[in-house]
Amino acid sequence: xxxxxxxxxxxxxxxxxxxxxxxxxxxxxxxxxxxxxxxxxxxxxxxxxxxxxxxxxxxxxxxxxxxxxxxxxxxxxxxxxxxxxxxxxxxxxxxxxxxxxxxxxxxxxxxxxxxxxxxxxxxxxxxxxxxx
Amino acid sequence: xxxxxxxxxxxxxxxxxxxxxxxxxxxxxxxxxxxxxxxxxxxxxxxxxxxxxxxxxxxxxxxxxxxxxxxxxxxxxxxxxxxxxxxxxxxxxxxxxxxxxxxxxxxxxxxxxxxxxxxxxxxxxxxxxxxxxx
Numbered sequence: 001x002x003x004x005x006x007x008x009x010x011x012x013x014x015x016x017x018x019x020x021x022x023x024x025x026x027x028x029x030x031x032x033x034x035x036x037x038x039x040x041x042x043x044x045x046x047x048x049x050x051x052x053x054x055x056x057x058x059x060x061x062x063x064x065x066x067x068x069x070x071x072x073x074x075x076x077x078x079x080x081x082x083x084x085x086x087x088x089x090x091x092x093x094x095x096x097x098x099x100x101x102x103x104x105x106x107x108x109x110x111x112x113x114x115x116x117x118x119x120x121x122x123x124x125x126x127x128x129x130x131x132x
Numbered sequence: 133x134x135x136x137x138x139x140x141x142x143x144x145x146x147x148x149x150x151x152x153x154x155x156x157x158x159x160x161x162x163x164x165x166x167x168x169x170x171x172x173x174x175x176x177x178x179x180x181x182x183x184x185x186x187x188x189x190x191x192x193x194x195x196x197x198x199x200x201x202x203x204x205x206x207x208x209x210x211x212x213x214x215x216x217x218x219x220x221x222x223x224x225x226x227x228x229x230x231x232x233x234x235x236x237x238x239x240x241x242x243x244x245x246x247x248x249x250x251x252x253x254x255x256x257x258x259x260x261x262x263x264x265x266x
Contacts, residue, residue, distance in 0.1 A: 030165075078167035080260075086249045108170030108260045110217050111249035127167065 011068045014061050015039040024065045031069045035125040036061040045119035051088040055095040058124050073099055075129045078106040082123040086111035138212050138264050151228050153235035154242035158212040163264040166204050170258040171196040180254045186223040190230050193259050206263050209238035213262040216244040
């Protein structure tokens with residue numbers, strides 16, 4: 001079977017992208033997943049002020065994107081975590097542990113001055129390998 | 133030895149690289165990729181090195197990166213992309229002096245941004261990298 005080297009994914013269950021991008025792009029056996037944030041299908045922020053609830057939504061979205069491309073959390077190579085308040089790290093980490101289990105990705109975490117919608121507290125982007 | 137499967141380019145028509153320690157693009161045509169987590173100025177006991185001193189911290193950060201690369205049989209010249217997060221871009225020129233020493237020969241693609249905070253208030257910069265392994 002021939003697989004296109006570059007494939008764009010719009011993932012069922014994820015909110016419409018807020019600008020000119022798609023949810024994930026596959027290149028060869030790598031998958032680049034756009035930053036996921038707790039935005040609902042109606043475009044509104046989910047659970048404003050509740051970082052743990054937002055982190056859960058973020059990881060559910062990330063999981064959906066991974067599955068859409070035939071991979072999973074165990075094959076994530078690298079995540080970048082953007083927090084509005086770096087003090088939320090422990091709360092986010094608890095959720096991360098639930099979703100990643102024993103698999104440890106490479107990771108960078110920073111506090112930023114703003115995310116795309118007011119009320120968002122956390123955004124996570126990822127690069128994953130796609131198993132043969 | 134110059135790794136032939138990572139080709140640096142600064143194509144005509146794009147603005148030239150601002151400094152000699154990075155390239156506008158690096159094409160990787162072979163080799164395994166190594167994704168390195170953001171490194172900060174912690175020593176091997178997890179203690180902050182160079183409190184208040186961005187240059188000392190940068191030296192520790194790049195030393196940590198070099199250690200991780202070496203564990204995978206790689207060197208700083210195998211890095212194809214770095215992202216540098218600083219809490220104050222006023223240190224740009226001081227950081228440049230270090231980066232030119234490390235990267236002038238085999239410059240990676242690069243992004244630098246200022247962030248509001250890092251994981252510990254004593255940390256002044258964080259550097260993540262992708263390397264192409266031989």
